[in-house]
Amino acid sequence: MHPKANFSGNFHSGKGENGYKINLNVKRKLKQVISSESEKRFRAENGQGVKGRKSGGLTLQEQRENLPLYPVRESIIQQIRVNDTLIFLGETGSGKTTQIPQYVHESGFTRSGIVAVTQPRRIAAISVAQRVAQEKFCQVGELVGYTVRFEDCSSPETKIRYMTDGSLLREAIRDRLLTPYSTIILDEAHERTVNTDVLFGIVKEAQRIRKEAKKQPLKIIVMSATMDVDHFSAYFNKAKIVYLEGRMYPVKLKHVKRNDHDYAQTCLITLFDIHRNAPLDHDVLIFLTGQEEIDAMAEQVRSIGKSAEFHDSPLKVLPLYSQLPQHKQLEVFKPAPQGVRKVILSTNIAETSLTISGIKYVIDSGMVKQKVYNSLTGMDTLKVVKISQAQAWQRTGRAGRESEGVCYRAYTVSEFEKMSLMTTPEILRSNLATTVLQLLALGIDCMNFDFMDKPSRESLNSAIKLLYELKAIGAIEGAKLTEVGRKMSQFPLDPRFSKILLEAANYGCLTEMIMIIAVLSGENIFYSSTDKRDQILVAHSKFVSKYGDHLTILNAFREFLSAENAKMWCFKHFLNYRNLMYANEVRKQLLEICKRCNIDESTCGNDYDQVRKCLLVGLFGNIAELQRDQMYLTLVGRQRAKLHPSSALCHKPLADYVVYTDLVATERAYLKYITIVDPDWLHELPNASKLRRYSTTNNFK
């Protein structure tokens, strides 16, 4: 049925580097004893068996002691003790993320403050905190906690706090010296997210000021799995680099010999080759590019998996992407039932820091969906592009964490060699409005900020221009925050949405706007499934607003809030209960911030025009105009696009003008979360003359 995939077997050997090395090549003895009474007690109290299915029967303490870092623990601690700033370069799986924060704590550094460990993604922050809490025999939120946007699972007891880089950055806005922290560990620094890049500058400055003011010193540890650490070292005043050699288990590499350029097909064929031949407790992780591709492949895998050939070898297929509700994302960590193979289809969110139990095989498509920003048009788009070599190694590193593994690469060796070594830092390819606002809130002029890699002048200028149009700054030259801008910086939102909330009182619709933005901040509240499509359409039809998606969301959320038995009500209406509960938490938090900013509560009842007008206060750059051929043209950026198939406005007569929340551009461009607007309103917008200039029809002159 499926032709065999064509792989050559190259064995990956470790990378030798010059510089300071801590030798981790120590023979490790595997013991089958439970060494710790506290571990036994913890496991009993928390309903965990003494032996995990796939951890080789070792206790958590023994697992820790078997990690490559353990034998050199003392030298690591010594290095941390004598250096204010340190850079650790270690192979994936050596134990950086889980162990180094514990070493910092165990050697007493947390007596003078918390150790923060930043992660680029929430799933990593949460899952690693859970693991480390287990290793420390505590509940998450006690000694070990995490903080991610809209969710703080830490307490005054917390000494090791995993957090997203965005959360620490927000904290820096309130307290530039990061006073509660004794140590800041910037993990996965090679990912070079915008937030980590900005944090580099912030923590460096906080360390300098604390030192000069003779306050509690701040230790900075940068951890990376890739080779460009000299760049980090140079930035941090020639900070010492410590190379941590060794990984837990070897990973065999296999590249395709020829590439037929259908990577999804190659991944599928490889999966079933593995499925035919490997024991069922060897799980598989496949890296693909995005939700649609993953959902489509999940269906294919399930359907092939049901064929007679695989009757005796069941598969459990689990998608993993950021749009998936959090509890669904965390499901990938649960072991599959005995005799069932777990297959995870993931975007790059599983690329770093994660240890997923059971994964023996990784299949890497070699592709990723990446945000690309065009500073001339001011548009963010998502494009499918080749990964970098650094990403390829990260993906490889998801195997070999609990035992030896294999990584199948759906690209040839020479294609691998042609890949860029590193991923371009996100700061060089992103919309910087949020970052510039945050820097201004910290009193920093972005043009003179100590960036490790400075973004282009155009990118910074277009961010400044947007903030000016939003009235967050009073002038383009020598940008300074206005009162509006200062308030905007208090919200953990894109500045366009914070502006909408600040203005909502003037439109008398704060209650409604908070609800809409709370829902947009989380995952989709509408349940979808091809099986029950018609039933779902009928159930959702009662919420549909003729004006579009924002008001449809509002209708659903309002009814949810007044439902007597919300869970049952959601079930009946095919709405996602957890996502609505999450939106409700966000709503409460946004309401709190609005109160702090003295924004008066107001509601417009069913006067939905007020809500539609208010959306334009922030989204004036996101207007699309209907063309003769029934396609939309975004007026800023001039991108032709269709309405997203999930929109409430699909299959309805198309309106002349819409405001959209997102533009998703892969092979085709789609407008997502759309509301119809009246062309007369557009004349009032700050960019009205530009919109008129770009308009191609006579409807808006």
Ligand SMILES: Nc1ncnc2c1ncn2[C@@H]1O[C@H](COP(=O)(O)OP(=O)(O)OP(=O)(O)O)[C@@H](O)[C@H]1O
């Ligand atoms: N949740 C977990 N379940 C089981 N083992 C785990 C878990 N988390 C970590 N480990 C074990 O600890 C090892 C080290 O993980 P850790 O995340 O600390 O490594 P790392 O050096 O930071 O790698 P990476 O950069 O890939 O995240 C893993 O290879 C695995 O053996």
